[in-house]
Amino acid sequence: MDRQTEIRLIKDVLALKAKGETQYHASTQTHSTERYVSDVWFKQELDNIFLGRPMAIGVASEVPNVGDYIALDWIKGMSLLMVRDQHNHIRVFANACRHRNARLVEHGKGGCKKKFSCPYHAWTYSTEGELVGAPDFERGFSDLDKKALGLIEFNSRVVQGIVFVHLDLDQQLPETLLADEMKSGFDFLDIEKQRVYKRRSYVLKANWKILTEGGIEAYHFNVAHRNTLAPFFLGNLSTWETWGGMDMRMILPKKTMLEASSLPEDKWDMRKMANIIYTLSPSLLFLAQPDNISLIRMVPLSPGETRIEEVLLVDAPKNGSNAWSEEELKRHETNHNLVYKILSEDWLLGEAIQANMESGVVKEVHFGRFESALTWFHTEYEKALGLDNRMIARAV
Template identity: 25%
Template sequence: MTTSDIRGLRTSFTREEYVSDEHFAREMESVYGSTWCFAGLSQELTHVGDRLVAEVGSESILIVRNREGELRAYYNVCQHRGSQLCDESGSGHGAAITCPYHAWSYSLDGKLVSAIHHAKEDFDRECIALTSVRVDEWQGCIFVCLSETAPSLIDSLEHLYSAPRSLERFDLGSLVRAHHTVDEAQCNWKVLAENYSECLHCSVVHPEFCDLVPVYKTGRTIESDREDWAARLKTGASAISFDATSSLPMIPGMTEPLVYGAFVYPNMLIDVMPTCVALTRYVPRSASHTTVHTDYLFPKETLEDPSVDLTPTLSFNDLVNQQDIAVSERVQRGVSSKSFVRAHHTGMEKYAQQFVKRYRTDVN
């Protein structure tokens, strides 16, 4: 932990670390370029040839499902003259990956298979292939890693301070995406991650959420008498929703109405709720801009019931999301002041402090 000159406080990030584009470029390399990053859902790529584009740090990555049903990931760059292959909105499908510039075409395994106006013998096609990136899947979530030397995905998750593997008991991979939101947050990704990692703000910013989860009123995220890092819903409530007594089916592994949360460094939030799971993905754009994607997943049986109305659940969660983004944008405006030197954490912000500590192993 990083001690502060101020008794009882720990240091967090400096003004420069929140606002400098030079620092941003450095951390895109040393954080997003060195570890596994959440890139999307496996269920977005169910068929051979399905594809999606994920921005990871300063790179655009193309992820496809190949003929063997396995995931493959490549830098989204044609080997002819470097055109980007697929647009960022490039989820789609195709038996091959064809460049929109001169139509060189690559197999789903990244090999160059055709180049119009050229006979096979014109040049040595076997020497040309898309550049691969490590890709793996955990609980239905796709992760990519730009580093060749980082530990495996499962090792990385196993050793992460927020213990995301403890959430495997909820069988996240069995849940089905019902809704997706995209927000453009005018703030640094670390401001969002710190905000997620503490609940000192909850009683001030999230009155509706605190009404449903009483421990949040106290500034704590989990209950001290529980070892499983959970928080109980108030008596009588069964869902994080404007319809708190909702009878939606519980997710697998949920035996009583509880909430769990984990920040999966560097860019993923997992919110496990009684009837729904929200998976959030940060895409940092600049020092002061982050795109926030949120997927809402439910048990299959919930979505198969035509009488179910998801609106109260989705709109409640979106309210909390917008409250968090609004305060994070307020922080970004504040830390941009020349008067601001660095942020601090109190002893009650220990998860935010763990985030800083993990970050310092990548950036110092």
């Protein structure tokens, strides 16, 4: 986000606040709950959205040094192994041994290695994915070509510190993966220089879209977050922009933004005056607060189950030191727990919503005019799903 955009966005909020308004959609939107509970919809999502398009899976700073790796539980039982190879290049492999499919690294585990040795029979792979060792290979597998037994590698690319993959092995990644405005937004957040403080992983009994929706509207702030966020934010006031696809930026202004009108423009600071959300749907949501960024990774496991991974990204230790000071550690730990506390308020609601939807008593949901980002999200979702207007009309 360049300085001009930062100023423009703050002015937009001040103007809306002065009129007592927010960013509207022209009308309300109604959808059947079918899309949150149905196996048929879920299968179509996996095929068309999660497998059929490039997807952001994480950030390069999750594996900052040569040999660093992390295993990510992914859709359809897949496990991804994100590795920084010996040439400082990030690669994404299937976390599956070419002998008999064992997992090389347990879910959620990370670290730094020169080689990955399978826990079953010790076939061993380099960080470039080549099979470099296998006990008694010549005696047992003399008719196989060792060179053809490297790890399965997905096409991947890092753009502005974000790691993109295509899970369809036959597909190349398109030249443009991020709009210029999104790139500039991630530069503004200095994503490439962030460090992982801690991560947390858990499974929720809710559809991934319900969880995403909770992150892109402020209508619920004064109610669901009355004791946590509400005292600091401007209630049901938010603005958002998109530059195509399911990517967007949302501004959730804090009460401190109102002070901007009495400050010279050079004192306006978006990081302090608002929370900024960037979504790279369907899988990633970034929540930027003044001194940290929460990366929220969503992996749908079934229509009613989603794995959530929270990764707290923070600035590297000051003064080129390798370790955070005690004061920094204390602050990061407080923020790590605070994010979880606030998200839990959303997640509890999300699980109850899912249970109600599965009961089938109330058969539709309505998005108000001021929940305009939800309308946008579902319009893009339907496009990505390949629904034509007739199917959509039937589904409503």
